Amino acid sequence: MNDPLAxxxxxxxxxxxxxxxSVRNVEPSQELAVATRLRRDHPAGLVSAAxxxxxxxxxxxxxxxxxxxxxMFFTPGGVEQSTRTSVATHRARxxxxxxxxxxxxxxxxxxxVGGDAIAFARAGISVxxxxxxxxxxxVARANAEALGLADLIEVREADVTDVxxxxxxAVFVDPARRGGRGRIFDPEAYSPPLSWAVETARxxxxxxLKVAPGIPHDVVPEEAEAEWISDGGDVKExxxxxxxxxxxxxxxxxxxxxxxxxxARAAMxxxxxxxxxxxxxxxxxGAVIRAHLVAEVAARVGGGxxxxxxxxxxxxxxxxxxxxxxxxxxxxxxxxxxxLKALLREREVGILTVKKRGSAVEPEELRRKVxxxxxxxxxxxxxxxxxxxxxxxxxxx
Numbered sequence: 553m554n555d556p557l558a559x560x561x562x563x564x565x566x567x568x569x570x571x572x573x574s575v576r577n578v579e580p581s582q583e584l585a586v587a588t589r590l591r592r593d594h595p596a597g598l599v600s601a602a603x604x605x606x607x608x609x610x611x612x613x614x615x616x617x618x619x620x621x622x623x624m625f626f627t628p629g630g631v632e633q634s635t636r637t638s639v640a641t642h643r644a645r646x647x648x649x650x651x652x653x654x655x656x657x658x659x660x661x662x663x664x665v666g667g668d669a670i671a672f673a674r675a676g677i678s679v680x681x682x683x684x685x686x687x688x689x690x691v692a693r694a695n696a697e698a699l700g701l702a703d704l705i706e707v708r709e710a711d712v713t714d715v716x717x718x719x720x721x722a723v724f725v726d727p728a729r730r731g732g733r734g735r736i737f738d739p740e741a742y743s744p745p746l747s748w749a750v751e752t753a754r755x756x757x758x759x760x761l762k763v764a765p766g767i768p769h770d771v772v773p774e775e776a777e778a779e780w781i782s783d784g785g786d787v788k789e790x791x792x793x794x795x796x797x798x799x800x801x802x803x804x805x806x807x808x809x810x811x812x813x814x815x816a817r818a819a820m821x822x823x824x825x826x827x828x829x830x831x832x833x834x835x836x837x838g839a840v841i842r843a844h845l846v847a848e849v850a851a852r853v854g855g856g857x858x859x860x861x862x863x864x865x866x867x868x869x870x871x872x873x874x875x876x877x878x879x880x881x882x883x884x885x886x887x888x889x890x891x892l893k894a895l896l897r898e899r900e901v902g903i904l905t906v907k908k909r910g911s912a913v914e915p916e917e918l919r920r921k922v923x924x925x926x927x928x929x930x931x932x933x934x935x936x937x938x939x940x941x942x943x944x945x946x947x948x949x
Contacts, residue, residue: 556687559601560625564694567594571602576622578606616667623698625691630665633730635762638807639781639788640671643760647722648675650758650795659720661712661752662727662744666692666705668762672724673704681707682715713744722758722795725749729764739763739771746771750792758795765790765842777814779803782839790842804839804875811874813845821847827856829884829937830868833944834876835907849875859936862910870949878949879931887911887941892932893922895945900926908934911941 562568571594578586583603590599608626615636616624626634635643647655655677660669663681665688672679673696681696683689689709696705708715717723727742727749729735739746746763750773753759765780765787772778777793777800784807803814815821824847836849841863850856853876855867870878885891896904904924906915911934918934933944 557690559597560687560690560694562595562598563601563605563625568598568602571598572605575602575606576609578603580607620670620699624665624695625698626665627688627691629730630688630691633664633726633728634667635671635726636783636788637667637671638783640668641674642781642805642807642810643791644668644671644675644677647672647724647758647760648677650722655721655758657720658722658724659715659717659756661715661717661723661725661749663692663707664688664726666695666707668724668726669705669707670695670699670701673701677704679705680715680720681705682710682712683707684709684711713748717752717756720756722760723752723756724760724762725752726762735764737764737766739767750776753792753794756794759793761792761794763790763792765839769844775799777801777803778843779805780839780842781805781807782837783807785837787838787842802843802845804837804843804845806837806839806874809874813840813843813848813875815845815848820844821851823847823860824850824856824865826858826860826938827866829858829881829944830855830866831881832867832870832949833858833879833881833933833946834865834867834873835879836863836865836876840875845875849873853878859910859938862935864909864933864935879933879946880949881944881946882930883943883945884937885943885945887913887934887943889918889921892918892943892945896922896924896930897926899928899930901928901930902926903929905929905931906934907931910936 587599608631609621612621612626612631615634657678658672660679660681663669663683669679669681681692689707693707696702749761767790777796777798779791781788801814801816805812834853836846846863850865852873853867853871855865858864858866902924906918913934931946
């Protein structure tokens with residue numbers, strides 16, 4: 553089958569579903585033998601499509617969870633570009649609560665395979681999901697049906713720039729940020745461009761625009777709230793919000809706990825002063841760093857920076873904060889591999905965590921050179937202190 557739509561339709565027949573169920577747990581090393589066996593009784597194209605879909609479902613588990621991924625359908629680009637369920641759920645719940653009466657309908661523009669539409673529907677929001685690719689729309693429609701959400705999700709094949717969004721309480725736009733050569737970093741090279749998405753958002757009562765976490769701060773609209781979201785310590789995305797009760801602000805949200813640090817842009821604190829390394833080192837969450845809220849964390853822990861260009865905060869006191877991981881520092885050394893190796897051998901450190909910020913040395917390279925052995929554990933920070941290459945040794949508080 554050379555027609556992608558026909559191949560996908562065949563997967564949804566009784567024969568296709570049975571094949572999908574039979575290859576659900578096939579490992580890559582087993583695919584050739586399994587394909588050879590199945591082709592005796594099934595069309596070769598259908599067998600190939602089933603095996604490819606099984607691989608996509610296996611890859612999708614990390615984003616959608618095993619239960620949903622096993623029932624959903626995917627395209628290769630759809631798996632790559634879909635929002636992780638935890639992030640989509642956070643965003644959907646926040647959108648649902650905006651305004652006096654809450655958001656009850658949303659136009660999801662550039663919906664992809666429907667990951668965000670599913671989260672919106674599960675939050676009780678009626679969704680118009682729009683994409684211009686016929687196969688993507690077919691997959692999104694199938695996913696709404698597979699998860700029992702077809703009554704809340706209407707999938708429409710159209711160019712998003714032609715869609716009238718005025719009947720909806722909110723607009724959500726997820727522009728394509730990948731091209732033939734990989735990720736796109738220029739917001740105006742998104743498809744559609746960020747400028748179009750912003751103008752569309754400004755016309756809606758409420759809006760959320762999904763953008764790359766590395767978006768330059770100077771392209772964030774003045775009235776928008778910019779939220780950076782991390783999940784398990786990894787920064788996943790940024791969202792530009794319109795119509796919230798915190799306009800012109802920066803926010804860092806940490807999942808799965810949901811802690812949120814927010815500051816109006818006009819009230820953001822200046823960079824903390826540089827000070828000597830104290831007893832504790834605080835490593836701010838990536839979302840905090842992206843949101844330029846390191847100074848707010850430093851104020852909470854009563855600390856300063858170890859270097860004016862490095863986002864490590866140091867303090868003499870231990871303060872619990874969800875926005876940074878605290879380490880107790882035991883040693884401060886100028887960068888010297890031999891001295892570090894001797895120190896780790898003396899303390900019988902075999903479990904070594906290496907972190908770097910402002911250093912060209914790769915953690916694995918350092919691990920190979922120091923050859924840690926023993927039952928003890930330690931964390932080494934390769935960084936700069938007041939401009940000088942430095943190694944800080946410590947342990948999580």
